[in-house]
Amino acid sequence: MEQLIPYEIIEQRIFLIRGQKVMIDRHLAELYAVPTKSLNLAVKRNIEKFPEEFMFRLTKEEAQDFLRSQF
Numbered sequence: 001m002e003q004l005i006p007y008e009i010i011e012q013r014i015f016l017i018r019g020q021k022v023m024i025d026r027h028l029a030e031l032y033a034v035p036t037k038s039l040n041l042a043v044k045r046n047i048e049k050f051p052e053e054f055m056f057r058l059t060k061e062e063a064q065d066f067l068r069s070q071f
Contacts, residue, residue: 004029
């Protein structure tokens with residue numbers, strides 16, 4: 001039987017970016033126990049199943065700010 005992931009772990013991986021609560025792809029992949037590349041490929045192959053507002057790419061500045069805030 002698979003273990004449930006504690007709510008606190010998931011909550012720590014939710015960030016506020018552009019006024020939206022988001023999860024970074026690598027964290028989402030980690031929760032699903034798959035490589036990030038596989039997660040992104042699955043989404044890309046099934047893009048019609050996801051609403052347009054489901055995802056967005058960070059700008060270079062947002063990515064740098066995000067990385068700075070993590071360390």
